[in-house]
Amino acid sequence: MEKSPLPLQNTGRTVKQICGKEALVKLLRWHFGHAEFRGKQLEAIEAVLSGRDCFCLMPTGGGKSMCYQIPALAKKDGFVLVVCPLIALMENQVVALKEKGIAAEYLSSTQTSNVRNKIHEDIGSGKPSLRLLYVTPELIATSGFMSKLTKIHDRGLLNLIAIDEAHCISTWGHDFRPSYSKLSSLRSHLPGVPILALTATAVPKVQKDVIESLCLQNPLVLKSSFNRPNIYYEVRYKDLLDDVYADLSNLLKSSGDVCAIIYCLERTACDDLSAHLSKNGISCAAYHAGLNDKLRSSVLENWISSKIQVVVATVAFGMGIDRKDVRIVCHFNIPKSMEAFYQESGRAGRDQLLSRSLLYYGIDDRKRMEFILCNAGCKKLKTSNLQEGLSKKPLSDFHQMVEYCEGSGCRRKKILESFGEQVPASLCRKSCDACKHPNLVAKNLGELTATCVGRQRASSSRIFMSSNCDIIDEEKSSEYWNRDDEVSGSEEDISGSDDDAEVIKSLARSKLPAKSDLNEKMELLQRAEEKYYQNKTSDKQVSKLDKNAISDALREASKQRLQNALKQAQQRLGNTKLEEETSATFLENECYSKYGKTGKSFYYSQVASTVRWLSTTTSTELANRLAAITRSSSENVSSKAEDPTAPLSMVDQGPTGNITEDVQRSVGSETCTFASPMEDASPTTGLPPIPSFSEFINSKMLEDNPNRVEKNLEKRMRFQ
Numbered sequence: 237m238e239k240s241p242l243p244l245q246n247t248g249r250t251v252k253q254i255c256g257k258e259a260l261v262k263l264l265r266w267h268f269g270h271a272e273f274r275g276k277q278l279e280a281i282e283a284v285l286s287g288r289d290c291f292c293l294m295p296t297g298g299g300k301s302m303c304y305q306i307p308a309l310a311k312k313d314g315f316v317l318v319v320c321p322l323i324a325l326m327e328n329q330v331v332a333l334k335e336k337g338i339a340a341e342y343l344s345s346t347q348t349s350n351v352r353n354k355i356h357e358d359i360g361s362g363k364p365s366l367r368l369l370y371v372t373p374e375l376i377a378t379s380g381f382m383s384k385l386t387k388i389h390d391r392g393l394l395n396l397i398a399i400d401e402a403h404c405i406s407t408w409g410h411d412f413r414p415s416y417s418k419l420s421s422l423r424s425h426l427p428g429v430p431i432l433a434l435t436a437t438a439v440p441k442v443q444k445d446v447i448e449s450l451c452l453q454n455p456l457v458l459k460s461s462f463n464r465p466n467i468y469y470e471v472r473y474k475d476l477l478d479d480v481y482a483d484l485s486n487l488l489k490s491s492g493d494v495c496a497i498i499y500c501l502e503r504t505a506c507d508d509l510s511a512h513l514s515k516n517g518i519s520c521a522a523y524h525a526g527l528n529d530k531l532r533s534s535v536l537e538n539w540i541s542s543k544i545q546v547v548v549a550t551v552a553f554g555m556g557i558d559r560k561d562v563r564i565v566c567h568f569n570i571p572k573s574m575e576a577f578y579q580e581s582g583r584a585g586r587d588q589l590l591s592r593s594l595l596y597y598g599i600d601d602r603k604r605m606e607f608i609l610c611n612a613g614c615k616k617l618k619t620s621n622l623q624e625g626l627s628k629k630p631l632s633d634f635h636q637m638v639e640y641c642e643g644s645g646c647r648r649k650k651i652l653e654s655f656g657e658q659v660p661a662s663l664c665r666k667s668c669d670a671c672k673h674p675n676l677v678a679k680n681l682g683e684l685t686a687t688c689v690g691r692q693r694a695s696s697s698r699i700f701m702s703s704n705c706d707i708i709d710e711e712k713s714s715e716y717w718n719r720d721d722e723v724s725g726s727e728e729d730i731s732g733s734d735d736d737a738e739v740i741k742s743l744a745r746s747k748l749p750a751k752s753d754l755n756e757k758m759e760l761l762q763r764a765e766e767k768y769y770q771n772k773t774s775d776k777q778v779s780k781l782d783k784n785a786i787s788d789a790l791r792e793a794s795k796q797r798l799q800n801a802l803k804q805a806q807q808r809l810g811n812t813k814l815e816e817e818t819s820a821t822f823l824e825n826e827c828y829s830k831y832g833k834t835g836k837s838f839y840y841s842q843v844a845s846t847v848r849w850l851s852t853t854t855s856t857e858l859a860n861r862l863a864a865i866t867r868s869s870s871e872n873v874s875s876k877a878e879d880p881t882a883p884l885s886m887v888d889q890g891p892t893g894n895i896t897e898d899v900q901r902s903v904g905s906e907t908c909t910f911a912s913p914m915e916d917a918s919p920t921t922g923l924p925p926i927p928s929f930s931e932f933i934n935s936k937m938l939e940d941n942p943n944r945v946e947k948n949l950e951k952r953m954r955f956q
C-alpha cells in the first residue's frame with residue numbers, strides 16, 4: 237500500500253529545510269512509527285543529506301538501516317542505492333519497506349526477468365518512482381549496470397550510496413567477501429554522490445580499511461558504544477558438566493517457551509543437538525547449509541512466525557534476520573573471534589528487552605577451532621602470497637575469545653575492550669556471570685585448570701593457550717581430525733554467503749540443456765577418476781592414501797565419543813543398564829569393520845551417525861543392537877569382537893540414515909560386477925564393496941548402451 241507523501245516533500249524547499257531535525261523526525265514518525273531518532277542516527281542522516289561521506293559504526297540492532305532509509309524519503313527526486321551482501325537480507329528489507337508503503341526494490345538473479353526489466357525501466361525513466369534500490373556487490377561490478385548508474389547519476393538522480401555490512405570489504409574483518417572489493421570503483425565512476433558505510437563490527441584496522449577502500453573523502457566518522465546493556469553474558473564449562481545436553485535442555489525449559497538461537501560449529505552437531513532437544517519436548521529445528529533450500533526456508537519461516545522457538549544452526553544462520561524477541565543466543569561451541577561472537581550474540585534482544593548470551597566452552601572445542609584456523613591459515617599462506625601477519629590473524633583473534641572464556645574478569649568489559657572501548661567495570665551492573673557470581677566463576681576456572689592439568693598429564697598433550705600450529709596434534713588432541721572435507725565444511729559454514737548461491741543458481745539457469753549438461757559433468761568426473769587411477773602408484777598418491785588411513789588414536793577417540801553418547805543415552809533412557817566401555821568398543825568395531833578400509837571420511841561419518849542414532853534411540857532398539865555383543869561372544873568366543881574386520885552380518889545395524897549408508901544404498905543396490913578399487917583392499921569384509929563413480933555410472937548405463945560400458949572398462953584395464 238502506497239502511503240501519501242509528507243507535505244514537506246513539496247518542491248521549492250531548500251536542502252537545509254529538508255535536513256531540518258523537525259522534518260526528519262516527522263518522516264520517522266510518519267513512515268516508521270518511531271518517536272525519536274536513536275543514538276547517532278540523526279547525525280548520520282544530516283551528514284549524508286548535506287552531501288558528506290559518513291562512516292557509521294553502530295551495534296547490532298542499533299538501527300543502521302534508518303540512516304539511509306530516511307534520506308531516501310527526504311529527497312523528492314531520485315533514489316538511494318543500497319549495497320547488501322546477502323539476497324535474503326535485501327529481500328527482508330524490501331518486503332518490510334513495501335509493507336510500510338515505501339517504494340523499494342532489489343535487483344538479483346533470483347528474480348524473474350520480467351520483474352528485473354520493470355525495475356530497470358523505472359530507474360532509467362528519468363523520473364524514477366523508486367526510493368530505494370538494493371543491489372549485490374556483484375551487480376555493481378558489471379559494466380552494464382555501472383553504465384546505467386552513470387547515466388542516472390548524470391541526471392542527478394542518484395542521491396546516496398549506502399554500503400551495508402561495510403566490514404565485508406576488509407580482509408582484516410571477520411566476514412571478508414571478495415565481491416565487496418569491487419565497490420572501490422564506485423567513487424571514481426560516480427563522483428560527488430555521498431557514500432555511507434555502515435557496520436556493527438569494525439575494529440580500528442577494519443575501519444581504516446573500509447574508509448580507504450571506499451575512497452571516502454573527509455567522512456564524518458560516527459561511533460556508538462558497542463555495549464548491549466540488555467544482554468546478560470555467561471560462560472559455562474563443558475568439561476565441568478556431567479551432561480551438556482541436559483544442561484541446555486534444562487535452561488531452555490526453565491526459561492519458558494522463549495525464542496532462541498543455538499550456534500554449533502558443525503552441521504552434524506546441529507542435527508544431533510536438535511534431535512536431542514526435540515526429544516526433550518523443546519520446539520526446535522536444525523538449520524544449516526547441508527539442508528535443501530526448501531527445508532531451510534520452511535525452518536526459517538516457522539521460526540520467524542513463532543511456530544518453532546529454537547533454531548540450532550551453524551553460523552550460516554543470522555545475518556539480516558530481524559526477529560526482535562530472541563531471548564537467548566547460545567554458542568554450543570566457541571566462536572572463531574570476538575567480532576563473530578559479538579555479532580551472533582547481538583541477535584538477542586533487538587527489542588531492547590532483557591536477553592541472554594550463553595557460551596558453552598570446552599577444551600576440545602578450543603583445540604578443534606585452533607586446528608581449523610591454523611589449517612586454513614597455513615593453506616592460505618601456501619596458496620597465495622598473503623602476508624604472514626594476516627594468515628596468523630584468525631588464530632590471534634580466536635585467542636581473544638579464549639581469554640573471554642578463561643578469564644575471571646567482567647565479560648562485558650572484555651567484549652568492549654576488544655573493540656577498543658575503555659569502560660569501567662561498574663558499567664556492567666552485574667549483568668554478566670563474572671560480575672554477578674565472581675566466586676562461582678573463580679571456582680569453576682580453578683576446577684577447569686585442574687581438569688586440564690589432569691588431562692594434560694594423561695595425554696601429555698599441551699592444554700593451555702597456544703599460538704603455534706605445530707602443537708596441535710590433529711588426532712590426539714580431540715575427536716576432530718584432518719579430514720579435508722570436514723575442514724572445508726566448517727569454513728564454508730563460518731563464512732556462509734549468498735555469493736556461492738548466486739553462482740550456483742546462475743549455473744542452473746545456464747542455457748545448456750539439462751541432460752547434455754549432466755552428461756558433460758559425468759564425462760568430466762570419469763576423466764578425473766581415470767586420472768586418479770593413472771596416478772595411483774605415484775608417491776604423492778601413496779602419501780595421500782596414508783593420510784586417509786585410520787590410526788589407533790583416532791579409533792580410541794571414536795570409542796570415547798561413542799562411550800559418551802552411550803552414557804547420555806543411558807541417562808536419557810533411565811531404565812537401561814549397559815556396560816559402556818564394552819558397548820562402545822563393539823559399536824566402534826562395527827564402524828571400523830564397515831568402513832575402516834575405505835578411509836577416514838566414511839568411517840567418521842559412520843561414527844557420527846551412530847552417535848546421532850544413540851541420541852534418539854529407544855531402550856528396545858538399543859538392547860536389540862547391543863544384543864549382538866552377547867551373541868558374538870558366545871558364537872565366537874574370543875577373537876571376533878576384537879577383530880576389526882569381522883563380518884557385520886551378525887549385527888543388527890539399527891537405523892542410521894547417514895551419508896555413507898545413502899551412498900551404499902544408491903550404489904550398493906546395483907549388482908556390482910566390476911573390479912572395485914576397494915575390493916583388493918578389503919578382502920575379509922563381508923560387505924559389498926563400494927564401487928567407484930565410473931562403475932556406478934557404467935552399471936546404470938549397462939542396459940542402455942553395453943558398448944560404451946565395455947569401452948570404459950577397457951580404458952580402466954589400461955590404467956590398472
Ligand SMILES: Nc1ncnc2c1ncn2[C@@H]1O[C@H](COP(=O)(O)OP(=O)(O)OP(=O)(O)O)[C@@H](O)[C@H]1O
Nearest residue numbers: 270272273274294295296297298299300301302436
Ligand atoms: N529510532 C528508532 N526507534 C525505535 N526503533 C528503531 C529506531 N531505529 C530503528 N529501530 C528498530 O531497530 C531494529 C533494528 O534496526 P536495524 O535492522 O536497522 O539495525 P541494524 O543496526 O542494521 O542491525 P544489524 O547490525 O543487526 O543489521 C529495527 O526493528 C528497527 O525498526
Ligand SMILES: [Mg+2]
Nearest residue numbers: 300301400556
Ligand atoms: Mg543492518
